Amino acid sequence: xxxxxKKIKFVSIANEANSSNSKFSPDRWACVPANKxxxxxxxxxxxxxxxxxxxxxIYWIVLDxxxxxIVDRLECMTDKLFSYKIPKxxxxxxxxxxxxxxxxxxxxxxxxxxxxxxxxxxxxxxxSRTRGxxxxxxxxxxxxxxxxxxxxxxxxRTEGINGEIxxxxxxxxxxxxxxxxxxxxxxxxxxxxxxxxxxxxxQWKAHIKQIQDNEEFYVKIKRKNGPYLKDKEGSDRHGQxxxxxxxxxxxxxxxxxxQTPLIIGQPNTNIARVGSxxxxxxxxNEIDEFPVFVDGKTKVKPISTTPLEEKHFIFFDFGKTGxxxxxxxxxxxxxxxxxxxxxxxxxxxxxxxxxxxxxYNLKLSQDRAEAIMNFFKxxxxxxxxxxxxxxxxxxLKHKGTNLxxxxxxxxxxxxxxxxxxxxxFSPIVFETIAPFAGKTKKLTVSAVGKERKGCRGRHKDEIxxxxxxxxxxxxxxxxxxPVNANIGDDFIKNYILYFGxxxxxxxxxxxxxxxxxxxxxxxxxxxxxxxxxKTYPDIVWLAHGKYDYEExxxxxxxxxxxxxxxxxxxxxxxxxxxxxxxxxxxxxxxxRVLLDYxxxxxxxxxxxxxxxxxxxxxxxxxxxxxxxxxxxxxAQTKYTKYATSAAxxxxxxxxxxxxxxxxxxxxGRSGISKLKKIKKLAKGLKKLKKVMDSLPEDVEIxxxxxxxxxxxxxxxxxxxxIALVWEADLKIEPVVAVEYKKEFDLLDYITDKTxxxxxxxxxxxxxxxxxxxxxxxxxxxKLNNIAxxxxxxxxxxxxxxxxxxFLTKSYAFSKQAGNFYDEARxxxxxxxxxxxxxxxxxxxxxxxxxxxxxxHKFEGNLEFKGSALIGLYQSYGKDTxxxxxxxxxxxxxxxxxxxxxxxxMIIKYTIFDVSTEDEKGKPKEYELLAPDRVxxxxxxxxxx
Numbered sequence: 003x004x005x006x007x008k009k010i011k012f013v014s015i016a017n018e019a020n021s022s023n024s025k026f027s028p029d030r031w032a033c034v035p036a037n038k039x040x041x042x043x044x045x046x047x048x049x050x051x052x053x054x055x056x057x058x059x060i061y062w063i064v065l066d067x068x069x070x071x072i073v074d075r076l077e078c079m080t081d082k083l084f085s086y087k088i089p090k091x092x093x094x095x096x097x098x099x100x101x102x103x104x105x106x107x108x109x110x111x112x113x114x115x116x117x118x119x120x121x122x123x124x125x126x127x128x129x130s131r132t133r134g135x136x137x138x139x140x141x142x143x144x145x146x147x148x149x150x151x152x153x154x155x156x157x158x159r160t161e162g163i164n165g166e167i168x169x170x171x172x173x174x175x176x177x178x179x180x181x182x183x184x185x186x187x188x189x190x191x192x193x194x195x196x197x198x199x200x201x202x203x204x205q206w207k208a209h210i211k212q213i214q215d216n217e218e219f220y221v222k223i224k225r226k227n228g229p230y231l232k233d234k235e236g237s238d239r240h241g242q243x244x245x246x247x248x249x250x251x252x253x254x255x256x257x258x259x260x261q262t263p264l265i266i267g268q269p270n271t272n273i274a275r276v277g278s279x280x281x282x283x284x285x286x287n288e289i290d291e292f293p294v295f296v297d298g299k300t301k302v303k304p305i306s307t308t309p310l311e312e313k314h315f316i317f318f319d320f321g322k323t324g325x326x327x328x329x330x331x332x333x334x335x336x337x338x339x340x341x342x343x344x345x346x347x348x349x350x351x352x353x354x355x356x357x358x359x360x361x362y363n364l365k366l367s368q369d370r371a372e373a374i375m376n377f378f379k380x381x382x383x384x385x386x387x388x389x390x391x392x393x394x395x396x397x398l399k400h401k402g403t404n405l406x407x408x409x410x411x412x413x414x415x416x417x418x419x420x421x422x423x424x425x426x427f428s429p430i431v432f433e434t435i436a437p438f439a440g441k442t443k444k445l446t447v448s449a450v451g452k453e454r455k456g457c458r459g460r461h462k463d464e465i466x467x468x469x470x471x472x473x474x475x476x477x478x479x480x481x482x483x484p485v486n487a488n489i490g491d492d493f494i495k496n497y498i499l500y501f502g503x504x505x506x507x508x509x510x511x512x513x514x515x516x517x518x519x520x521x522x523x524x525x526x527x528x529x530x531x532x533x534x535x536k537t538y539p540d541i542v543w544l545a546h547g548k549y550d551y552e553e554x555x556x557x558x559x560x561x562x563x564x565x566x567x568x569x570x571x572x573x574x575x576x577x578x579x580x581x582x583x584x585x586x587x588x589x590x591x592x593x594r595v596l597l598d599y600x601x602x603x604x605x606x607x608x609x610x611x612x613x614x615x616x617x618x619x620x621x622x623x624x625x626x627x628x629x630x631x632x633x634x635x636x637a638q639t640k641y642t643k644y645a646t647s648a649a650x651x652x653x654x655x656x657x658x659x660x661x662x663x664x665x666x667x668x669x670g671r672s673g674i675s676k677l678k679k680i681k682k683l684a685k686g687l688k689k690l691k692k693v694m695d696s697l698p699e700d701v702e703i704x705x706x707x708x709x710x711x712x713x714x715x716x717x718x719x720x721x722x723x724i725a726l727v728w729e730a731d732l733k734i735e736p737v738v739a740v741e742y743k744k745e746f747d748l749l750d751y752i753t754d755k756t757x758x759x760x761x762x763x764x765x766x767x768x769x770x771x772x773x774x775x776x777x778x779x780x781x782x783x784k785l786n787n788i789a790x791x792x793x794x795x796x797x798x799x800x801x802x803x804x805x806x807x808f809l810t811k812s813y814a815f816s817k818q819a820g821n822f823y824d825e826a827r828x829x830x831x832x833x834x835x836x837x838x839x840x841x842x843x844x845x846x847x848x849x850x851x852x853x854x855x856x857x858h859k860f861e862g863n864l865e866f867k868g869s870a871l872i873g874l875y876q877s878y879g880k881d882t883x884x885x886x887x888x889x890x891x892x893x894x895x896x897x898x899x900x901x902x903x904x905x906x907m908i909i910k911y912t913i914f915d916v917s918t919e920d921e922k923g924k925p926k927e928y929e930l931l932a933p934d935r936v937x938x939x940x941x942x943x944x945x946x
Contacts, residue, residue, distance in 0.1 A: 004048045004050065005048050005050045005051045005052075005055065005103070006047070006048055006051055006055075006102070006103045006104075006108075007044055007046075007047060007048070007051075007060065007100075007101045007102065007103065007108075007112055008045075008046040008047055008048045008112060009029060009044075009045040009046040009112060010042050010043065010044055010045055010099070010100065010101050010112065010113055010114060011028070011029075011042065011043060011044075011045035011114075012024075012026050012028075012032045012040065012041070012042060012114060013041040013042060013043050013083060014041075015039070015041050018038050018039045018040070018041065018085075019032075019034035019035060019038040019039060019040040019041070023035050023038070024038075024040070029045075029114070030114065030115065031096070031114055031115040031116070031117070032114055032115070032116050032117075033116075033117050033118070033119055034088065034116065034117075034118055034119070035118065035119065035120070036088060036089060036090040036093045036118045036119065036120040036161075036162075037087060037088075037089060037090065037118075038087065038118075039085040039086065039087045040085065040086055040087070040088075040116055041083045041084065041085045042062070042083065042084045042085075042086075042099055042101075042114070043083050043084070044060075044080060044101060055103065056080055057079075057080060057081070058079070058080060058103075059077055059078065059079055059080070060077075060078065060079075060080050060101050060102065060103055061075055061076065061077050061101070061102045061103070061104070061105040062075070062076045062078065062084040062086075062099070062100075062101055063075045063099075063100055063101070063102055063105075063107055064086060064097050064098070064099055065097065065098040065099075065100070065107060066097065066098070067095065067096045067097065067098060067115070067165075069098050069107060071421070072107070072311060072421060073097060074086070074349070075105065075311075075419070077105070077397075078397065084099075084101070086099065086116065088116070088117070088118030089118075089194075090118070090120045090123075090161040090162065090194075091125075091159065091160065091161055091164065091193070091194025091195075092118065092164045092193070092194055093117070093118035093119055093120045093161060093162045093163075093164060094117065094118070094119070094162055094163050094164040094165055094166055094191075095117060095164040095165035096115045096116065096117040096165075097115070097116050097117065098113055098114075098115055098116075099113050099114050099115075099116050100112050100113030100114075101113070119162065120161055120162045121161070121162055122160070122161065122162040122163050122225070122231055123160065123161040123162060123231070123232070123233065123234065124158055124159075124160055124223060124231050124232065124233045124240050125158075125159040125160060125161055125233070125234070126158065126159045126233075127156070127157065127158040127159075127221065127233075127240035127241040128156075128157050128158075128241065129154055129155065129156055129157075129241055129244045130154070130155045130157065131148075131152070131153070131154065131155065132155060133155050133157075133197060133199070134157075135155070138154075138244065138245075148244075148245065148246050148247065149246065149247055149249035149250060149251045150203050150204045150206060150207040150246055150248075150249065150250045150251065151202075151203055151204035151250050151251035152203060152251050153199060153200070153201045153203075154199075154200050154203060154244065155197065155198065155199050155200070156170070156196070156197075156198045156200060156221055156241055157195070157196065157197055157198075158195065158196040158221075158223065158240060158241075159194060159195055160191055160194050160195065160196065160231075161194065163191050163194075163225065163231070164191055164192070164193065164194045165190075165191060165192070166190075166191050166225060166226070167188055167189065167190055167191075167226050168189050168190075168191060168196070168223055168224065168225055168226065168231075169185060169186070169187055169189070169223070169224050169225075169226065170185070170186040170189050170196075170198060170221060170222075170223055171184070171185050171186075171221065171222040171223075171224075172184045172185075172186070172200070172206070172219060172220075172221055173219065173220055173221070173222060173239075174206070174209075174210060174217060174218070174219055175217075175218045175219070175220065175243065176210075176211075181209065181210075183206045183209055183219070184200075184205070184206065186198065186200070196223070203246065204250060204251070206219070206246075207250060213248055214248065215247060215248050216245050216246070216247055216248070217245070217246050217248075218242075218243035218244070218245055219241075219243060219244040219245075219246065220239045220240060220241050220242045220243055220244070221239075221240045221241045222238055222239065222240070223238075223240060279338075279453065279454055279457035279461060279521045279522035279523060280451075280452075280453055280521045280522070280523035280524060281449045281450065281451055281452045281453070281519065281521055281523075281524065282296070282297055282450055282451030283295060283296050283297070283449070283450035283451060284430070284447070284448070284449055284450070284519060284532070284533070285447075285448045285450060286432055286445065286446070286447050286448075286533070286535075287445075287446040287447075287448070288434055288443065288444075288445055288446075289619055289620075289621050289622075290621050290622050292432070292722055294430050294432055294533065295430060295524075295532075298523075298524060300430055310421065310422055311419070311420070311421050311422075312336075312339075312418075312419070312420060312422065313417060313418065313419045314332055314333075314336065314417070314418045315415050315416070315417055315418075316329040316332060316333070316374060316415065316416045316417075316418065317329065317411055317412070317414060317415050318370055318414045318415070318416070319414075320355075320357075320410070320414065321358075321366070323366065323369040323370050323373045324373065325373055325374065325377050330377075333374070333377055333378070333418075336378075336418070337378065337381045337382075337383070338522070339422060339522070340378070340383055340387070340420070340422075341382070341383065346387065346420045346421060346422045347387060347388075347389060347420060347421070348375075348378070348387050348388050348389070348418060348419070348420045349388075349389045349391070349418075349419045349420065350371040350372075350374050350375055350388060350389070350390045350391070350416055350417070350418055350419075351371060351391050351393055351397075351416065351417045351419070352366075352367035352368055352369070352370035352371030352372075352374075352390070352391065352392045352393065352416045353367050353370075353393050353394070353395070353397055353398075353399075353413060353414065353415050353416065353417075354366045354367045354370075354394055354395050354413070354414060355395065355398070355405075355410045355413035355414050356395045356398060356401075356413070357410070360394060360395065363394040363395045364392055364393075364394035365392065366392075366394075367392035367393055367394050367395075367416075368390065368391075368392025369392070370392070370414075370416045371390035371391060371392055371416055372390050373416075374390075374416050374418060375388045375390055395413075398413050399412050399413050399415070400412060400413055429516070429530070429531045429532060429533060429534040430532065430533045430534065431534050431536065432533055432534070432535050432536070432722070433512075433535075433536045433538065433718070433722070433723060433724035434485070434535065434536070434537055434538070434718070434724070435487075435537070435538050435539075435540045435619060435716050435717075435718060435724065436485050436486050436487045436513075436537035436538070436539070436540060437486055437487065437540050437615070437616040438486050438487040438488075438489040438490075438493065438539055438540070438615070438616070439489070439490075439491055439493055439615070439616065440491065441486065441616050442484035442485060442486045443484065443485055443486070443619075444482050444483070444484055444485075445482070445483055445484075445485050445515075445535065446480060446481070446482045446483075447465060447467075447480070447481050447482075447483070447517050447519075447533065448479060448480040449465060449479045449480075449519045450479070452479050452521075453521075454521075457521070457522055460520075460522075460526070460528060461520050461521055461522065461526075461528060462477075463477065463478070463479070464476060464477045464478070465478070465479065465480070465481040465517060465518065465519055466517070466518040467481060467483050467515060467516065467517050467518070468515070468516040468517075468518070468531070469483075469515050481517070483515070485513075485515055485535065485537050486513070486537065487512075487513055487537050487538060487539035487540065488511065488512065488513035488537070488539065489539050489541075493615070493633075494633055494635070494638055494639065495639070497613065497633070497635060497639070500539075500541075501543060504539075504541070504543070504714070505714070511538060511539065512536040512537055512538050513536070513537045514534060514535070514536060514537075515534075515535040515537070516531035516533070516534055516535070517531060517532055517533040517535065518530075518531050518532055519532040519533070520532065536724075538716045538724050539615070539716070540615055540616055540617055540619065540630075540716075541613050541614070541615045541715065541716075542613065542614045542615070542617070542626070542628060542630075542713055542714070542715040543612075543613050543713065543714040543715065544557050544562065544610070544611070544612040544613065544614065544711075544712070544713050545610070545611055545612075545710070545711070545712045545713075546562065546564055546608070546609065546610035546611075546612075546709075546710065546711050546712075547607075547608070547609050547610075547709070547710040547711075548564065548607070548608040548609075548708070548709045548710070549606055549607055549608075549706075549707065549708050549709075550606040550706070550707045550708075551608075551707040551708060551709040551733075551735075552707075553709075555709035555710075555711055555731075555733060556711060557628075557711045557712065557713045557729070558626060558628055558713070560614075560628040562610050562612050562632070562634070563610065563634060563637070564608040564609060564610040565608065565609050565610065565636050565637075565643070565646055565647075566605060566607070566608045567601060567604040567605040567607065567650070568600075568601055568604050568647045568650055568651065569643050569644070569646070569647045571640075571643065571644070572643070572644055572647035572648070572651070573597070573601065573647075575644075576597060576651070577597065600651060600654045600655065600658075603654045604650045604651070604654055607650050607653070609636070609646050609649075609650070610634075610636065611634075611635040611636055611642060611646070612632060612633060612634055612635065613632075613633045613635070614628055614630045614631065614632050614633075615630055615631055615633070616630050616631050617629055617630030617631075618630060622718045622719065622720055622722065623718075623719065623720035626713075626715065626717065704736055704740070704741050704795070704797065706734055706736065706737050707734070707735060707736065708732070708733065708734040708735075709732075709733050710730070710731070710732050710733075711730070711731050712728070712729060712730035712731070713728070713729045713730075714726070714727070714728050714729075715727055719809075723809060724809070725807050725808065725809035725810070726807075726808040726809065727805065727806070727807055727808070728804075728805070728806045728808070729803075729804065729805045729806075730803075730804045731801070731802070731803045731804075732800075732801065732802045733799070733800070733801045733802075734799060734800045734801070735797070735799035735800075735801070736795075736797030736798055736799055737797070737798045737799065737800055740795070740797070741793065741794070741795045742793070742794045742795075743792070743793040743794075744792050744793075792838075792839070792840050792841075793837075793838070793839040793840075794836065794837070794838055794839075795836070795837040795839075797837075799873070836871070836872055836873070837869065837870070837871040838869065838870050838871075839867070839868070839869040840867070840868050840869075841865075841866070841867045841868075842864075842865075842866045843863075843864070843865050843866075844862075844863070844864040844865075845862070845863055845864075846860070846861070846862040846863075847860070847861050847862075858906070858907060858908045858909075859906070859907045860904075860905070860906050860907075861903075861904070861905050862902075862903065862904045862905075863901070863902070863903045863904075864901070864902050864903075865899075865900070865901040865902075865925065866898065866899070866900055866901075867898060867899045867925075868896065868897070868898040868899075868930075869894075869896075869897060869898075870893070870894055870895065870896045870897070870931070871892075871893070871894040872891070872892070872893050872894070873891070873892050874889070874890075874891055874892075875889070875890055875891075875892055876888070876889050877890075883942060883945060884942045884943070884944050884945040885942065885943045885944045886940055886941060886942045886943065887940070887941050887943065888937065888939070888940040888941075889937075889938040889939055889940075890935055890936060890937045890938055891935070891936045891938065892933075892934075892935050893931075893933060893934045893935070894933055895929055895930075895931050895932050895933035895934070896929070896930040896931035897927060897928070897929050897930070898927070898928050898930060899925040899926065899927045899928070900918060900925060900926055900928065901917075901918060901919055901925035901926075902916075902917070902918045903916070903917045903918075903919075904916050904917075
């Protein structure tokens with residue numbers, strides 16, 4: 003059950019604010035005359051409040067109208083009335099009054115709103131070049147050097163309209179009547195003041211007809227939907243006059259800005275802090291160096307919080323007002339803090355003990371408060387910041403007739419209260435990619451330009467890091483700390499679980515580290531971190547798939563091993579299942595034939611599931627690195643191997659089932675109907691049929707070949723943020739194609755053309771074959787031979803490339819977006835192409851025998867391959883300018899590979915054994931003609 007004060011009430015007092023001169027609503031609000039004290043007392047307590055608490059001390063708190071900022075607070079006994087007076091300049095603004103046992107505002111509505119009233123009035127007005135500067139208002143037509151285009155400031159002190167929104171009109175006094183030059187709306191009256199910066203006076207000049215050497219301007223002020231406000235003399239003209247000479251000064255155009263100070267008691271959060279306990283820069287070094295904080299500037303905005311409140315006590319000798327030496331040790335650290343909070347209001351309450359006459363003690367307590375004020379003023383603080391009150395012996399801390407000297411000392415005191423803002427920022431979030439599985443990456447955090455002069459004693463020259471429950475502190479300005487990602491040693495075993503977290507938007511995949519670098523100027527609260535480091539796992543997830551596709555098609559051209567066909571373990575398992583579920587040998591043989599067919603079809607399928615982790619990381623904004631530890635999930639985890647084989651098996655079986663279902667449902671008519679459709683189509687394509695019939699038998703129709711590759715990974719962009727990126731490429735080449743391929747034996751062709759016609763006789767065919775066999779050689783299968791082939795393929799292809807950034811939620815990436823891609827992706831390309839390929843193989847072998855033993859032996863092989871592709875393509879895509887269609891001719895370049903081997907042995911000694919192939923046995927590749935691409939046209943369907 004709640005304890006404490008449930009409700010307060012407004013108390014009517016004669017000659018002060020009372021029921022006859024005030025307006026009020028019980029339990030809600032009170033509106034009292036200006037400069038009349040309004041009195042309040044406790045109306046009702048909560049039931050659980052004890053009698054001792056009802057006779058103890060409470061706090062009376064004055065808040066702003068939003069109940070967020072404390073304006074004033076006073077401690078007193080429960081039996082005393084609380085009084086509060088609102089001066090004329092603050093009338094019109096509603097304050098909230100409440101009582102609290104803890105000294106903290108209550109979240110529930112237990113208080114009253116209090117406002118003062120008086121006649122609205124403009125007390126004074128002035129012009130200046132700068133806020134609070136020398137006044138340039140005059141009545142003697144002096145110029146003070148002001149020209150059109152210069153910035154001017156208008157100031158006015160008001161009564162009765164605090165917190166209101168007013169309208170400012172700038173008028174020009176002309177001989178034939180005044181002219182309204184400009185109207186400025188939504189100007190707020192704060193603290194009873196209007197402070198308005200007007201930058202664009204150059205616009206005034208254009209509206210003045212018959213402009214004079216000196217023009218006079220003044221201001222009119224009116225309440226929203228109300229009349230013009232007047233001064234004490236009854237005039238509605240204010241700031242008479244601002245004189246501007248007939249000259250123009252070029253300046254940048256900006257809007258007028260309201261520079262009125264904030265409501266009394268609340269510091270200005272826009273004032274730059276000037277404390278000398280500070281640092282200038284924070285840098286983080288990993289692979290690159292990132293300055294995350296420079297001279298108070300960071301990408302993270304300061305937190306908007308309730309002002310902090312400080313309260314300090316200064317003690318005095320009996321009958322004295324001088325500031326003692328022990329008091330200076332309390333006051334000196336406050337000077338830099340108050341300089342940094344230029345708009346804080348300092349309330350100094352002086353007190354005396356009960357010894358001595360009441361009037362004497364009242365003056366003594368006032369002098370003590372002013373002594374503290376004078377100490378601050380002597381150290382450069384403005385007197386307008388202070389409010390001094392002498393309370394005499396009315397607020398004793400200790401009461402009684404037998405007080406000790408120590409208790410009397412605590413009664414002889416002055417309390418200093420003020421609200422202030424510290425530069426409290428939210429932690430700077432720094433993201434990085436880190437290894438795991440026992441490996442770490444070093445992160446170096448440095449604070450540059452650290453100073454500790456003027457520190458109020460809270461901050462040490464050190465950097466602290468918090469890693470979960472582990473804490474480390476370095477007593478210097480740089481700390482190097484090893485960081486890693488939030489993945490355990492069971493990565494391979496439980497990779498599916500980790501991958502699920504990786505792609506789950508609502509799952510936290512990062513690990514957190516907190517660094518503490520604190521000073522009075524920046525990040526003063528040493529219990530709050532300065533930098534929040536988030537480490538993301540260094541993994542590149544890769545998936546590959548191929549169907550009847552022979553060429554390499556790897557992610558970023560990084561070669562990996564793929565599973566081709568069913569795994570032997572899976573074949574053995576299926577074979578066992580077939581055997582034990584077969585009812586007869588015939589049934590088993592039928593299933594065995596089916597398995598062999600499925601195995602043969604599965605050989606056309608290749609699948610790869612990999613991850614590359616703990617990589618050699620790339621620098622920010624550069625190409626993705628794939629150098630690291632490679633995991634083959636199919637080869638290294640049994641369940642993945644079986645799952646992959648089962649997927650292949652299911653894919654092939656699905657094809658068979660679909661064909662069988664079609665035949666059963668159509669009772670075989672589907673095959674006949676297909677033939678009829680083909681026949682009907684053929685009738686309409688007689689010309690094409692004639693062309694097809696005229697083609698040689700070496701022409702073959704090729705079915706589709708397709709390949710897929712994709713990668714998912716975290717990447718550090720040029721702006722330092724971590725993005726989750728998905729890349730996927732799909733290529734079908736061909737969708738359909740026609741191939742003409744011719745193979746022939748050059749040695750047969752040469753002997754046939756040069757020897758066969760010259761041999762005569764009945765056995766000329768046998769003689770020709772003897773000569774040909776002698777030319778080719780006869781030992782074993784190592785025949786001398788020159789073989790050649792030529793291939794021409796014409797087809798249609800499709801390729802789609804996608805890159806998607808989950809951070810920016812964008813397919814098209816550009817430098818302007820602050821990301822790491824220079825070119826747009828998300829392109830679909832269709833094309834028709836012709837591919838030419840030629841191959842020549844030369845094989846020579848020779849052996850010489852002496853006495854039945856090999857004397858010398860020579861073997862030589864020469865293989866030459868060449869290929870080129872030319873195509874006409876049409877692509878659809880999106881780049882930084884918009885959605886487009888592009889037609890272009892693409893030439894793959896003319897590439898050839900050459901492989902040559904030669905070996906000579908005499909008796910058992912190798913004389914030479916040479917080869918042009920590399921260490922892996924691959925032939926060397928040469929580019930005779932470079933690839934090229936010629937754009938025919940590019941049309942934008944939609945500009946962005």
